[in-house]
Amino acid sequence: MIVETYSHPVNQLLTFGDCRKIKEKTNYIEKFGFTPEDIPELIRMAVDEELNWGDSEGLEIWGPIHAWRALGELRAEEAIDPLISIFDELEDIDWTSSEMPIVFGQIGPAAIPSLAAYLDKQGPNIYHLSVAASCLRGIGTEHPDSRYECVKIITGKLAKFQENDATFNAFLLLDLVKLKAVESAPVIQSAFAADCIDYWIMGDWDEVQFQLGLGPRKNPENIRKAKVHKEMMELLNNQGEAQPSKGFSSSIKKTSQKKSKKKKRK
Structure with a gap:
């Protein structure tokens, strides 16, 4: 046994x-x-x-x-490289995407070089690469002194938006928005202008500007969606049935279900 x-x-x-x-x-x-x-x-x-x-x-x-x-x-720094080594192997994307950013956020800045190196590797699929980016986001969130370095690495990867998959660019954008990376706005805007970001995760450039605190929503459709969402949440709260957001892992699951083989932890 x-x-x-x-x-x-x-x-x-x-x-x-x-x-x-x-x-x-x-x-x-x-x-x-x-x-x-x-x-x-x-x-x-x-x-x-x-x-x-x-x-x-x-x-x-x-x-x-x-x-x-x-x-x-x-805070096991000895575990950094062993944990990163299994990114390519695991098919339980939902679990790695939700758990690993927390784990690496706890381990801390010592993991940044290895995560950055993995993010530059050729070969891993976009979902595994997105886990590495989210781990950097986790570190930047938990260790404010390292935020700038993490934002710089993720932004540098997004700056290659024409080489990247558009969905992967959207994952990178999500991490930058969660880090409130206003300094990355020029790169983000360029990626949108080149039509290199899928809208299904964060919406359009207008919505991203709002999420970054750069101004109010101007797109009438975004304003309408926000109003509907607010009304729905208020209704659910009044009924005592509000559910917590499923977050990043649920977004990946929707796209990765067709791409993954059998998953054991369903």
């Missing part, structure tokens, strides 16, 4: 539970007593091919995600 190949306390992650059903945030260090001495074993679980690629319906397939989270809490 896989659980027998891992030592205590790391082996507890293999039976901890389905991440979809664990609603409360877990403090892994507090709950399991992890220390820096557990980092090598956590890294081994995080990249374990049998766990990441297994077809099992058991709880052990969630072990790697728990290990990612624990490594983030431990």
Whole structure:
């Protein structure tokens, strides 16, 4: 059994539970007593091919995600390159896109060079590359002193908008908007002018300017959509049924479903 190949306390992650059903945030260090001495074993679980690629319906397939989270809490710089190495391999785009930015945001600025190098690689598909960009965004958000460097790297990648896939450009744009990267506006505007950004994530240049705080919406259609959205949310809130935004991972899922092979953590 896989659980027998891992030592205590790391082996507890293999039976901890389905991440979809664990609603409360877990403090892994507090709950399991992890220390820096557990980092090598956590890294081994995080990249374990049998766990990441297994077809099992058991709880052990969630072990790697728990290990990612624990490594983030431990600020495990030793895990930077091992975690990045599995970007190309994992098909669970929804989980990597939602979890890895948090993990790397916790690990911090030490990960910036490796993430930047991955972002410049030839070969990874746009969804894996977008995870790396979002990890930079996570670092820039959690470590304001590193925000400028992260924005510069993401903007530099977007500046190659004519070479990039238009959907990938939209993912980069989303990260810049979340970082409130007003300084990137000239590059963003040029990418829109060249018709190199898909509108389905952030909308048009008018909407992006509004999101960056550069002025009010001017496009009547954007104003109409914003009004309808506000009315819908107010209605849901009044009914007590408002649901939280699914965020970036749900956007990727819509596009990547046709591109991915079988996913095990559905």
